[in-house]
Amino acid sequence: MAELTRRRLLAGAGAGLLGATALSGRVMAEGHRQYRLRAQTNKSETSTQGAMYTRFVELCESLSGGRLLIDLHYSSAIVSDFQTFDAAANGVLDIDMTGASYLTGKDPAFQFIGDVMGGYEDPIQLHAWLDMPEARAIVAPLYGRYNMYCVGLLCPPLESLSSTVPLPGIESLQGWKFRSPPGMESEIFTRLGAAPVVMAFGEVFTAMETGVVSGADAGTLALNRSLGLYDICKYATYPGFHSMPADHVAINLDSWNALPVELQRVIEVAQRAIAFDVIKNVTVDDHRVLTDLADQVTFHDWSEQDRLAFREAALEVWKDWATRSEAADAMVRSHLAFMRQMGLLS
Template sequence: MLKTMTKTLLAGVAATALLSTVASAQTTLRIQNHQSQSSPYGVAIQKFVDDVAIMSGGDLQIEMFYSSSVVPSAETFDAAKNGILDCDMTNGSYQTGKNAAFQFVADTMGGYDTPLQYQAWVEQGGGREAINELYATHGMTFIGAHVGGQESLNSTSPLRGVADLKDFKFRSPPGMESDIFASLGASPIVMDFTEVITALESGIIDGADASTLATNLNIGVYDVAKHTTFPGFHSMSSDQLACRTDVWEGLTDQQRRIIEVAYKNVAMDLMISTLVLNGEALAKMPEMGVTTYDWSAEDRAAFRAAAQAAWQEWGAKSPEATKMVQSHEAFLRRIGLVE
């Protein structure tokens, strides 16, 4: 009897020790993104969280914070850099105040026509290497990017091409985009995304650079603005996954590979869902009285030329920005988008 109890006791101790070892071996990464959990971005990100847990057998967990719930979006990079978080899943353009090169991590404005082209620059065009050269100076490592597709420009009057941009008063984010549109005769007004609908209704602006066709529909843009570009041509802002370098290098080879593979699925899932949702939104445009404009090759080329002129100005702001612009331009020539 005593022998049986001893065996049982030893088995319990061993099991407890094993559970303790498993618990101590578990790694948790704290990551913040700036998307709502119910958005297409949020859905793809939650799948990433689940995939990492399943593929690692539970050894690697991600504590994901949505809608910038820990720190403001623009402070996420520094929060990861300084140890409040482990990784940043927001947008590189928030850091343009540190270095103009960050603009070209997130959005070249008029550079690529599709998200696949941008992803090709990251994966096979030297993009990852160029970005990590920049991020290394901040103690961060760039893991990858995810972007759904081109955004649609919206207006209360026709947007048939470059000529219709003259005196076009529209909501624009700060930075290079405002410079490009101003050079084409538009009057960009910098305002927060949350102010778009009210500003359109009150006539403060004639239009807005807000988001993709589907998102614009969901937030009510087309209840007011009855003209929109589709497919988009001007902006395709990419979000990222970047981790503090000591955290990233502290993971095992297996854990890093799991994150890389799972994260590539985020990019693919988002491209697919954006394509589908935009198609569904497009079918609703006629019944809402919305006219869509697919800009001609000539007008797209005119916008790209204006964008490239702005690239040179922004590229001159730092050596890192110069290298980033040169990397994009070389790849655009390589895939035939520019001569």
């Protein structure tokens, strides 16, 4: 009987050891499993931001030890800019790296993630707002409605207006006809007496040469120079004050939940690193434009009073947008509270 007991004990121990070994093998296999995600941006691979998004992909691979691979498609190669979010939500892609302001047709609240017009003075303030638990409590369910999760934002510094006529201050907006994107921006500038014209960007140069419009809102100084705007426009606003469009890193919620926690952290760390690089690199590029074109372009630095007047006009438009959905109202209230904390509002 004693021998039988010893045999059973030995057999049981052997079975347990084999089971533990098998389980350990499965855990180790899971720990080395490779995940591959598909992403799309509307930026070109050679642009400043496109190069930074390439680095995001490289960081995810290196920080994960090769476990997380992202196939990034540039210049909206898979679907159009405005279809990227839906493609990610439906599983055609996994990650959307375009502008949240493209989604205002789904809910006006997305405007206050994609471009808080007339609000913040630099991208750091916007990132700080999104880091607040109160902000995340609004953003997470908004994205979750569409089976998406917002990891974070990639936001360059404020944009500059380009013009064929001087723009020294807010009074010069009276009657100023310029190319503008549709939506909130057009509403704000109309309130200030300007005449925004919504047109395809490819039509802008001809329109300025023929006097149909006198300027354009396109991007930062560096982007504007790359587009050739300063071949025609000899006036620009800098530092900017009106618009700071942000791309989001938004991922399909099922894809996000399928990732191990450590790989979720990898994406978050990579996003934060690239967010800093975008600010740094675009700021440097803009200052190079200031230096290179100092004798060719007049850069108008608006007074504090004019900047505040623009913000006040923007806030009036915000109030109207806040009535358009519950999420938009919550978003506006959150931004206003944070701006007061930052001393941007009295």
